[in-house]
Amino acid sequence: MAAGAHLQEVVVSAAQFFEIWHHYDADGNGYMDGKELQQFIQELQQARKKAGLDLKPEMKAFVDQYGQSSDGKIGIVELAQILPTEENFLLFFRCQQLKSSEDFMQTWRKYDTDHSGFIETEELKSFLKDLLQKANKQIADSKLSEYTEIMLRMFDANNDGKLELTEMARYVLRTFTMNTYCILGIKMCGKEFNKAFDTYDQDGNGYIDENELDALLKDLCEKNKKVLDINNLATYKKNIMALSDGGKLYRTELALILSAGEN
Ligand SMILES: [Ca+2]
Ligand SMILES: [Ca+2]
Ligand SMILES: [Ca+2]
Ligand SMILES: [Ca+2]
DSSP states (O other), rough: OOOOGGGGGGGBOOOHHHHHHHHTTTHHHHSSEEEHHHHHHHHHHHHHHHHHHHOOOOHHHHHHHHHSSSSSSSSSHHHHHTBOOOOOHHHHHHOOOOSSSHHHHHHHHHHHHOOOOOOOOOOOOHHHHHHHHTTTOOHHHHHHHHHHHHHHHHHHHHHHHSEEHHHHHHHOOOOOOOHHHHHHHBOOHHHHHHHHHHOOTOOSSSSEEHHHHHHHHHHHHTTTTOOOOGGHHHHHHHHTTTBBBBTTHHHHHHHHHBBBOOO
16 A cells, blocks of 8 residues: 555554655655655645545644645654554654753663664664653553564664664754754764874863864864855754763764764
8 A cells, every 4th residue: 555545544553654754755854845745735635535534633733834835844753743643653752751962862871771872673672662661551562563663664764773873863852953964964984083083182081072072073164064064163062062971072972973883
């Protein structure tokens, strides 16, 4: 069945939700925007009509808000609120206790139990399990595995079967601006990163502080003029510092942001 047909469902299952998202975010940039969004709105209205279903109030509000404008931009979290999504699955999008970058980093550290720098399947599963438990929901282990699989596929932009910080942050962290994603898009190889870290940790105390970060970012902007704008330096700095541990960026932390890993 085509993804568009799922829009006729009274309840959209987790798997259908994933197909819908995947289909309408055609360019895979993490948003439904421009033509994608207009197509979605059109087909949503058609599908509900065809199935003899009214637009739910949240759908109607959404159509009213975005139907006429070409600059709308919908993330996965918003989509989950608009569609009649399977209740337990929807919960993952509702109980986002991650209000700040700091919360996010703490959660990340907690669930990356093997300190690999990635959230792998089992770690994601225990994260989702805890979320459900906090909401007093009991679900079968098989269902939890299904949700985990779907969440993983949904967030895993580079298809390596595990989540890196940036893949997760893109969806969960609303405070991240597009500007910051530009920074996150610049990855150095492991060697290059270590060299940069040693260079910019000027006092050699093992972490990059705010002033040292300033120097690092200036040089990064200089080297990547096409993607980074030196005028945004303060924003970049603010967003990266927000991920730090009390103003200190340790090697492993900064590596999550700037290093592409081994080699
Ligand atoms: Ca898109
Ligand atoms: Ca891990
Ligand atoms: Ca990945
Ligand atoms: Ca230092």
